[in-house]
Amino acid sequence: MQHQTDAPIDTEIIRQVLSGDVNAFETLIARYQSHVFAIVRRHVPRDMADDMAQDAFIRAYQGLSGFTGKSGFKSWLSGIAIRTCYDFWRKAYRMKEVPVSQLTDAHREWLENAISDDAAAIFDKNGRQSEALEILDWAMGQLSAEDRMIVNLIYFEGLSHKEAGALLEWSIPNVKIRSWRARKKLHKIFMEAQEKNRGA
Secondary structure, X not given: OOOOOOOOOHHHHHHHHHOOOHXXXXXXXXXXXXXXXXXXXXXXXXXXXXXHHHXXXXXXXXXHHHXXXXXXXXXXXXXXXXXXXXHHHHHHOOOOOOOHHHOOHHHHHHHHXXXXXOHHHHHHHHHOHHHHHHHHHHHHOOOOHHHHHHHHHHHHOOOOHHHHHHHHOOOHHHHHHHHHHHHXXXXXXXXHHHHHHHHO
């Protein structure tokens, strides 16, 4: 983080980069790499975090001429990092139906007791975090890239519809509709898994 009063501000560094001083961009990387890494680690597998952070900075560099300064460079870069993660899931997305029979007895017991209308309640119920995390990861794997990102941002990170929309470049009504539908889909996945579990 920047504490020196004589350190160049973001807009000055951006001006230098756009004027041909490509190396000046390294200052922005050093300044915000921890911030970007923290974002991508919340949204992609840990072993992909470095690659996604690098991709986010490459996108930022390539799109620097489109930065208007309206919301500040850090906010602009945060949006790029989120959309980089979103694109990762779009490319990696495959509808993999994992049979409930592949869940362990502990998973099935947790699932039997944890069905709830609220995704966050599903995550926290009974304090059995290990089973909860594994089942939640399994269920999130059934969602599309769009649904996965919106569930993460709205229900698990607690962002407002406006904040999530700004990061994803979606309208607020679109975010509201998608978040409602994604929550219903996630609940349906849990309910169907519970039914299969009971019938097993």
